[in-house]
Amino acid sequence: MENEAGALSRVAGLFSARGYNIESLTVAPTEDPSLSRMTVVTSGSEEIIEQITKQLNKLIDVVKLVNLSEDEHIEREMALIKVKAVGEAREEYKRLADIFNGRIIDVTEASYTIELTDSGDRIVEFIAAINADQIIEIVRSGVSGIARGEKSLHS
């Protein structure tokens, strides 16, 4: 999209005005500072996805749109998970973080903050592996996506 003030609210506004789901939305500038790139995760029937695609394309600020899920692609999301960590749990969380390729990035006597970057599904699995009452706080970045191979939004 054009890296313009208001572009984000046009997309968000479109989803709410037309009653489409937004599961997550990420946006940041790209290698070309006049453009920003947004990854939106949404759901709906085939017809609804078709309408969402067409409606987004209609926004004047949208330069190019691809439906990543139509092709091979990579999804990544970052999560910061703060857990209560005392006694035995400290070892347990360390192991769990290792298994999921997470990192403990902040430690206090009673807590860990674990950083995990993976697909949205894996993050959900990780969170599910932790006892809900041990979770202090979770921040998720929302998914960013990119096509596999040499393909890009420019091609």
Next chain:
Amino acid sequence: MELTGAEILVRSLKEEGVKHLFGYPGGAVLHIYDALYQQEDVKHVLVRHEQAATHAADGYARSTGKAGVALVTSGPGATNAVTGIATAYMDSIPMVVITGQVFTNMIGNDAFQEVDSIGITRPCVKHNFLVKDVADLAETIKKAFYIATTGRPGPVVIDLPKDVTAAKAEFNYPKEISMRSYNPVVEGHIGQIKRAVTMMLSARRPIFYTGGGVVLGRGAAELTELAQQLNYPVTNTLMGLGAYPATDKQFLGMLGMHGTYEANMTMHHCDVLIAIGARFDDRVTGNIEKFCPHAKIIHVDIDPSSISKNVKVDVPIVGSVTNVLQEMIAMLKEGDKKPDEQAIGDWWKQITEWRGADCLKYDTESGKVKPQQVIEALYRETNGDAYVTSDVGQHQMWAAQYYKFDKPYRWINSGGLGTMGFGLPAAMGVQFAHPDATVACVTGEGSIQMCIQELSTCLQYSLPIKIVALNNRYLGMVRQWQEFFYDGRYAMSYMDALPDFVKLAESYGHVGMRIENPADVDGAMEEAMKLKDRLVFMDFVTDSEENVYPMIPAGAGLNEMILV
């Protein structure tokens, strides 16, 4: 030479060929008014309410195909304009609306007369711009007109902070503009057009269902040629009226909720539906589950999101009507395949039978002024050649049903949003665009009161609009629904305490007439039309309980109409 933002705006409008600007002043736009004062190329028309500024610009656009332009101040000026912007948006009308804004450094501070005009209008514009740097102004205006008038047209808002109108910059109006993120498709896919032509030729029970897109895309001549080449029946949506000559024998009238029996039956039974510049609105399809059950559907539209939105189609063609229709005409001429004459002949026999239902007949012996009779009189007195604007309600449907539009751009009404109050200000815009033409505004006693203040504007600019008020003392369309679906409980649909419209018109310096007897209808209409340079308010006291027929009730299919 450096110019102020205000001067750049006015010069840019001139560059765009803007002759009339409809607006209302206020603090945030005073620099602009000062710049307007010092030139004569762009004529500013002072309305009496910002809603009217946008409707007038809209009427101007609908009757010319060019972008209409409105100018309003910040805050309440902008919010008053929103109804008119949304009205234009729903009917895809090209319009550029300039809203004043508070100083850039005050934005967000709850400054005096500040509203987030960009935020408020975002869902009802094709695009909007906040101009923060005077150096960007000329290019932004160029973009605004380009976006408003190309592709699927629509309104564009430019929000202009007061300090930007005072700041100076070099003025260079761009000759051309291209935008990497906006490239509307005009040419249809040839392979798809071929498939469509083959499907059209194989049809045994075809119909053209055509809409506002044919008017907006200037495709009326092509549509007429194509339909006549094939001898296929044509029906128009409310927005498409005039895109095909209504007096032609192939025309079946309007379709949909208040469409004719023959149009709706032909739709329901067709085997190939050729939809052109129409968007399968719910007022047209009735119950989607029951819509055209036997039809293969071809759909030509410039906006991909109109295609397969409500009804899945078989041959989608994204492109402009003129372009695609010209291709179709050429392919038909080149090819040697012809429509199946026998089948089409049988189809016409069937359609003639449906026509026999004479669904628009009405009681002429009641002794009361019938609204249908008034529209027929208007049609006769204006030789079917007037620009007719309308408000919203029963009178709108009667105007659509009984005035036979042979040309595009003549029928000006709010279809998508259904905005009461549209008719009179829209007529002003039309009259400015066509100073010598007859402009009639068909309205109801409810609707006219929503922008009645514009009678004052009409006096100031000597606009000789002919107001045809079908005064049934009811919010008739509401009353009709209450009669049919709420056991006649007429909640709030009786218009009590009406003004004396004759005196009201006179107090604004116009001519007023009241017509209560059916025998006087023709004479009054003739007399009013003779008053070439006066606005005449004709208050027709009509049968208060007349209903609009045919009608398709909610949930029904096109073949399940209520007839008289």
